[in-house]
Amino acid sequence: MALRVTVRLGMPEASADIVPQELAALIESGDRESAVAFLRVLDSSDELLAVSRLSDETRAKLLAMLEAEEAASLLQVLPEPQVIDAVERLDPQVAAEIVSELPSAEQADVLGELDETGAHAIIELLDQEDAADVRRLVEYEDDVAGGLMVTEFLAYDQHASVAHVITDLGENAEKYSDYDIQYTYVTDRLGALVGVLRLRDLLLSPRSRELRAIMIREPISVPDAMHLEDLARFFDDNRFFGAPVVDEQARLVGVVQRTAVEEALAEGSDDTFRRSQGIVGGEELRTMPLLLRSRRRLSWLSVNILLNIIAASVIALHQDTLEAVIALAVFLPIISDMSGCSGNQAVAVSMRELTLGVIKPTELLRTLYKEVTLGFINGAVLGGLIGLVALVWQGNAYLGLVVGGALMLNTIVAVCIGGSVPLLLKRLKVDPALAAGPILTTITDMCGFFIVLTFASMMLERLV
Amino acid sequence: MALRVTVRLGMPEASADIVPQELAALIESGDRESAVAFLRVLDSSDELLAVSRLSDETRAKLLAMLEAEEAASLLQVLPEPQVIDAVERLDPQVAAEIVSELPSAEQADVLGELDETGAHAIIELLDQEDAADVRRLVEYEDDVAGGLMVTEFLAYDQHASVAHVITDLGENAEKYSDYDIQYTYVTDRLGALVGVLRLRDLLLSPRSRELRAIMIREPISVPDAMHLEDLARFFDDNRFFGAPVVDEQARLVGVVQRTAVEEALAEGSDDTFRRSQGIVGGEELRTMPLLLRSRRRLSWLSVNILLNIIAASVIALHQDTLEAVIALAVFLPIISDMSGCSGNQAVAVSMRELTLGVIKPTELLRTLYKEVTLGFINGAVLGGLIGLVALVWQGNAYLGLVVGGALMLNTIVAVCIGGSVPLLLKRLKVDPALAAGPILTTITDMCGFFIVLTFASMMLERLV
Numbered sequence: 001m002a003l004r005v006t007v008r009l010g011m012p013e014a015s016a017d018i019v020p021q022e023l024a025a026l027i028e029s030g031d032r033e034s035a036v037a038f039l040r041v042l043d044s045s046d047e048l049l050a051v052s053r054l055s056d057e058t059r060a061k062l063l064a065m066l067e068a069e070e071a072a073s074l075l076q077v078l079p080e081p082q083v084i085d086a087v088e089r090l091d092p093q094v095a096a097e098i099v100s101e102l103p104s105a106e107q108a109d110v111l112g113e114l115d116e117t118g119a120h121a122i123i124e125l126l127d128q129e130d131a132a133d134v135r136r137l138v139e140y141e142d143d144v145a146g147g148l149m150v151t152e153f154l155a156y157d158q159h160a161s162v163a164h165v166i167t168d169l170g171e172n173a174e175k176y177s178d179y180d181i182q183y184t185y186v187t188d189r190l191g192a193l194v195g196v197l198r199l200r201d202l203l204l205s206p207r208s209r210e211l212r213a214i215m216i217r218e219p220i221s222v223p224d225a226m227h228l229e230d231l232a233r234f235f236d237d238n239r240f241f242g243a244p245v246v247d248e249q250a251r252l253v254g255v256v257q258r259t260a261v262e263e264a265l266a267e268g269s270d271d272t273f274r275r276s277q278g279i280v281g282g283e284e285l286r287t288m289p290l291l292l293r294s295r296r297r298l299s300w301l302s303v304n305i306l307l308n309i310i311a312a313s314v315i316a317l318h319q320d321t322l323e324a325v326i327a328l329a330v331f332l333p334i335i336s337d338m339s340g341c342s343g344n345q346a347v348a349v350s351m352r353e354l355t356l357g358v359i360k361p362t363e364l365l366r367t368l369y370k371e372v373t374l375g376f377i378n379g380a381v382l383g384g385l386i387g388l389v390a391l392v393w394q395g396n397a398y399l400g401l402v403v404g405g406a407l408m409l410n411t412i413v414a415v416c417i418g419g420s421v422p423l424l425l426k427r428l429k430v431d432p433a434l435a436a437g438p439i440l441t442t443i444t445d446m447c448g449f450f451i452v453l454t455f456a457s458m459m460l461e462r463l464v
Numbered sequence: 465m466a467l468r469v470t471v472r473l474g475m476p477e478a479s480a481d482i483v484p485q486e487l488a489a490l491i492e493s494g495d496r497e498s499a500v501a502f503l504r505v506l507d508s509s510d511e512l513l514a515v516s517r518l519s520d521e522t523r524a525k526l527l528a529m530l531e532a533e534e535a536a537s538l539l540q541v542l543p544e545p546q547v548i549d550a551v552e553r554l555d556p557q558v559a560a561e562i563v564s565e566l567p568s569a570e571q572a573d574v575l576g577e578l579d580e581t582g583a584h585a586i587i588e589l590l591d592q593e594d595a596a597d598v599r600r601l602v603e604y605e606d607d608v609a610g611g612l613m614v615t616e617f618l619a620y621d622q623h624a625s626v627a628h629v630i631t632d633l634g635e636n637a638e639k640y641s642d643y644d645i646q647y648t649y650v651t652d653r654l655g656a657l658v659g660v661l662r663l664r665d666l667l668l669s670p671r672s673r674e675l676r677a678i679m680i681r682e683p684i685s686v687p688d689a690m691h692l693e694d695l696a697r698f699f700d701d702n703r704f705f706g707a708p709v710v711d712e713q714a715r716l717v718g719v720v721q722r723t724a725v726e727e728a729l730a731e732g733s734d735d736t737f738r739r740s741q742g743i744v745g746g747e748e749l750r751t752m753p754l755l756l757r758s759r760r761r762l763s764w765l766s767v768n769i770l771l772n773i774i775a776a777s778v779i780a781l782h783q784d785t786l787e788a789v790i791a792l793a794v795f796l797p798i799i800s801d802m803s804g805c806s807g808n809q810a811v812a813v814s815m816r817e818l819t820l821g822v823i824k825p826t827e828l829l830r831t832l833y834k835e836v837t838l839g840f841i842n843g844a845v846l847g848g849l850i851g852l853v854a855l856v857w858q859g860n861a862y863l864g865l866v867v868g869g870a871l872m873l874n875t876i877v878a879v880c881i882g883g884s885v886p887l888l889l890k891r892l893k894v895d896p897a898l899a900a901g902p903i904l905t906t907i908t909d910m911c912g913f914f915i916v917l918t919f920a921s922m923m924l925e926r927l928v
Contacts, residue, residue, distance in 0.1 A: 277809050294842055358516040
């Protein structure tokens with residue numbers, strides 16, 4: 001069977017859907033053994049491709065057929081909307097078995113996205129320890145230490161002996177092997193974090209010694225409310241793989257891994273890009289229902305078309321000028337598009353500088369100064385070029401002056417707005433990626449149309 | 465002094481540059497003690513802000529003043545262009561001392577960016593082991609396992625005893641504490657990787673036993689040529705913190721950390737966003753010289769303006785139609801912008817699906833089918849809206865039909881092109897982020913202008 005599948009995957013595009021179709025047929029026929037066997041011959045990327053293409057219903061059936069552990073590892077690679085949907089469709093008992101195989105942070109992520117009744121039904125069926133962890137974790141926002149941390153960590157009392165810890169490690173080796181253990185933590189009687197213990201130090205200490213004697217004291221920890229951006233800076237400053245998370249009472253409640261922070265940041269960057277393109281309200285997959293996809297894209301497009309109409313109304317107001325110098329109509333879309341591009345470049349630079357931490361959101365004057373000077377040069381180059389095109393095409397130097405001058409002036413406007421809008425939005429705690437683009441293009445379009453048509457009406461007798 | 469600094473940082477924006485200015489004055493006066501003391505009272509984000517604002521020359525002087533270890537940790541947070549510049553300016557002896565405090569992967573990153581003579585001078589001054597590592601590492605591309613790996617790892621011969629390893633760990637505890645050690649590796653006489661040893665297993669084994677008896681056999685490793693994308697998938701499939709890297713002769717040459725892979729991916733996403741906005745040829749910081757910043761942005765803008773002129777020439781060819789129905793000029797920028805937006809949404813979805821691995825670059829037909837249906841719906845909605853606006857404004861139903869029909873048709877064109885261009889570019893191994901936008905907008909503009917003006921000339925007598 002391996003050969004058959006491989007050959008088919010090597011065939012041209014039209015047949016790539018045959019694998020999910022065959023898999024779907026096996027699942028729908030209820031032939032558990034064959035379906036699982038079929039899945040096992042696929043390599044991990046073909047497996048993901050095939051499972052992601054199944055209908056939501058069939059995908060849920062497949063997950064119910066698999067061992068809980070296999071189902072859980074599938075959930076960890078599937079796109080989030082498919083994960084949520086599948087868990088919602090599963091029988092709570094089956095869902096609970098699968099969810100209990102996920103790391104605690106991901107348990108909370110999944111359950112936090114379900115509706116309350118669904119989440120509650122599953123949590124009830126988890127074992128006590130998992131359930132308590134999840135209940136606490138879902139309370140946290142996704143982008144704070146508490147929402148990113150795992151609750152699988154090792155902590156011992158400060159008065160425990162080295163021998164006790166080594167014995168415990170040995171007895172529970174199987175259980176702990178699923179944990180990503182970098183350090184062992186040491187707590188006092190009230191559960192407050194008092195030290196960190198390296199396995200290395202444990203190894204090299206007399207067995208009768210108390211942990212408090214060999215632990216690293218005053219360990220660095222992060223509060224559970226620490227925000228993703230601050231965590232990113234924290235892990236930049238400290239080369240730790242993970243950091244203990246403490247609540248308001250200084251009690252150790254979890255461990256936030258560097259990897260969790262970096263995954264969240266990478267996810268954020270992808271989001272930024274998608275949202276700047278108007279893919280909002282959750283990510284779109286082409287396997288989703290057509291009307292849902294359409295509605296999500298339209299939610300942004302419909303705002304955008306209104307802004308466009310507002311901007312274009314500036315042209316409508318100067319229709320007489322345009323009628324007199326019809327050649328201007330050719331330059332209007334160019335001025336609109338070029339100003340948008342220049343402005344977006346400034347947006348990208350501001351957002352990068354904010355991320356790197358080399359600019360403060362309050363430094364508006366500095367940004368404007370840096371952008372005005374650059375806008376002057378780039379505006380002169382671009383305006384000169386377009387002015388030349390106008391001159392050559394229509395043989396009228398004044399048309400060149402009007403069009404070129406307008407593009408130059410509007411380039412300066414665009415880079416100033418583009419450079420400063422992300423800083424302002426950041427101060428207002430609005431996501432710059434989402435709002436900067438539409439605001440920018442509407443304003444620069446309006447300004448651009450206004451400038452070029454006003455210049456033109458001022459010089460009308462020289463242009464006709 | 466701490467108080468003074470804090471108060472100033474709390475002041476409004478204009479004075480934020482006072483801190484770097486004071487720091488610069490101290491550095492330039494050669495007052496090493498005061499400069500270092502000044503830096504130490506700043507918290508890490510203010511330190512980064514201040515140092516990033518220094519002139520390139522002053523920044524290099526500061527690095528030379530600091531202890532090599534402090535200078536190295538500064539290098540790890542500064543933006544890359546500033547790091548490269550500073551290292552280039554430093555005396556090779558000083559640079560070598562600082563570089564030797566960096567982890568090996570970052571040593572190679574920095575030295576790989578220097579010109580050959582500069583890099584050679586520094587490598588010569590590193591200690592033998594570091595120099596050999598760096599020479600090997602700089603040979604690798606940045607986006608393969610060899611270029612991402614660190615060479616600080618622990619490996620022991622398979623015949624070594626547990627006691628030997630424990631003794632070695634104890635004796636070299638200081639040195640090894642700088643390593644990010646998750647596992648200890650076991651090699652044969654030729655340096656080939658034969659096993660992995662967990663500290664936990666070491667801890668729990670009789671001291672006289674040979675490593676080969678307690679190691680995990682047939683360890684999973686990755687080839688040094690494995691590409692970033694495959695590494696990302698590898699770490700998705702395996703919950704390891706790091707993986708041993710082997711060369712073509714199966715020799716253990718380094719360890720690639722999950723964090724290194726994730727950092728590289730996050731960097732890639734940021735790059736994608738910036739490059740999609742035309743910030744190419746390296747990242748821009750506003751501290752860079754004005755002309756450099758201007759040139760970099762212009763390199764993309766000048767291509768874009770040419771594409772814009774080509775697209776707008778379609779309007780010029782239909783000038784007579786436009787002259788007859790001047791109201792069309794108002795709708796041209798709207799059609800251009802809206803089609804661009806719809807197309808960019810499709811670009812974003814395709815890029816996301818490629819990243820998630822739920823689509824293959826060869827699946828063009830599937831993508832087109834999914835986009836045509838969606839384009840039809842969204843086109844109808846947007847076209848209907850704009851047609852209504854035209855009808856109400858000019859009281860001419862035919863104008864509404866022309867404008868609305870054109871936007872609808874062009875929306876379908878735009879989403880089809882937007883959805884498929886990333887797949888095609890991926891197959892051609894061109895970065896979709898860089899090329900998709902300009903290609904898309906030029907084609908959709910040309911089509912849009914052509915469609916609306918052709919429709920209009922066909923119905924000219926009903927429009928005037």
